[in-house]
Amino acid sequence: MDFDRVDKILKAYGMKETHLVSILLDIQTEANFLPREILSYVAKKLGIPLSQVCRFATFYKAFSLKPRGRHVIKTCLGTACHVRGAVKVLQTIERELGIRDGDTTRDFKFTLETVNCLGACALGPLVVIDNDYYGQMNTTKVPKMLKDY
Amino acid sequence: MITLAVDNQEITVKEGTTLLKASEKLGIEIPTLCYHEGLLPYGACRLCVVEIFKEKENRMVAACSFPVEEGMKVVTSSDRVLKRRRMIVEFLLSRCPDVKTIKDLADRMGIKKPRFKSKNLDCILCGLCVRVCNEIAGIGAIGFVSRGKKLKVDTPFHMASDVCIGCGACSSVCPTDAIEMELDAVKRFLELLGSEHKCRYALMGLISYKVCSNNYECWKCKIDQRIRDALGTHPIFAAKKIKKEKVNQYFSFLKKIQE
Structure with missing residues (x-):
């Protein structure tokens, strides 16, 4: 992602610091994560301290300061999913991909995240990859699900 | 100008004054940690809680950031206030058991050992x-x-x-x-x-x-x-x-x- 793109996003929001979260979200959608140099650039352009931009970028779970994979796997660990064995599903995914919760595979294909509820408890245990929902998951379904990508 | 009563003593102050400043004028001491005269009020530590009574209203507010209102009655050391303050100090003491400021506060409130697990940190995040x-x-x-x-x-x-x-x-x-x-x-x-x-x-x-x-x-x-x-x-x-x-x-x- 280059600085011209950032300039365009900043201009679309009128260079206002009140729109900081929206600006960061747009950058995150394009660059997949929030690179340090771009955060410094945004702070400089908006005329606010870098520490303030970092405060927002580290506060919300939607923002990532580390590069993320092309596909984001969200495993639900809410109560309903938990009692139906979501932990085992998570462990199987971790073993299949060789990464821990919050990490990214070496080839930047997958990033594994946990969420506390996705609001679709009837489908639990639930795994969401990008925008595809995989309901009623169990350990045997995991390899098949990952093969789709 | 606004007239209010702090601990049954009447005082008249300018509009926009905080409860902390008003009680300071009367010589009533309210403990604070995150308050500094040269800075804007922040209300992070909640140590300055006081009880306010106004008409039917009765609630707890942070004195450092709450502006005075006409006819308000403020109680700075009721049982309810002291209980809440003790709780806050107990939490702080369990977070930073080795900090002198917190220890002194705990001593004054008669807390010897916090009930919670100790964290051994320095910072209380007062900002x-x-x-x-x-x-x-x-x-x-x-x-x-x-x-x-x-x-x-x-x-x-x-x-x-x-x-x-x-x-x-x-x-x-x-x-x-x-x-x-x-x-x-x-x-x-x-x-x-x-x-x-x-x-x-x-x-x-x-x-x-x-x-x-x-x-x-x-x-x-x-x-x-x-x-x-x-x-x-x-x-x-x-x-x-x-x-x-x-x-x-x-x-x-x-x-x-x-x-």
């Missing part, structure tokens, strides 16, 4: 350092990072800051002495030559400005002025946590240059 850096120094070198139980005060990306001017204001306002001034960079500065020697901040080895816009006349320096007005003393002398050898090293170095 004074962050605010002094933003509001008075106008730099914003440090800020809050992350949230919830991971929340802490840090520089961006946990790297040595390139905008910090080393004024020491954050260290001087810290109620728990969690921020330490480092003078290690003085050594590095000894090798430099030329007019850089004259700048106080360059002397500390904490900035690397080659040219001073005020022609090295520090009393003209905006940052110096602002900090001195807000804190009462110059931050470098107010900085609490500097090791003794380092201070001596710094002053002997000053003499050397004056000769």
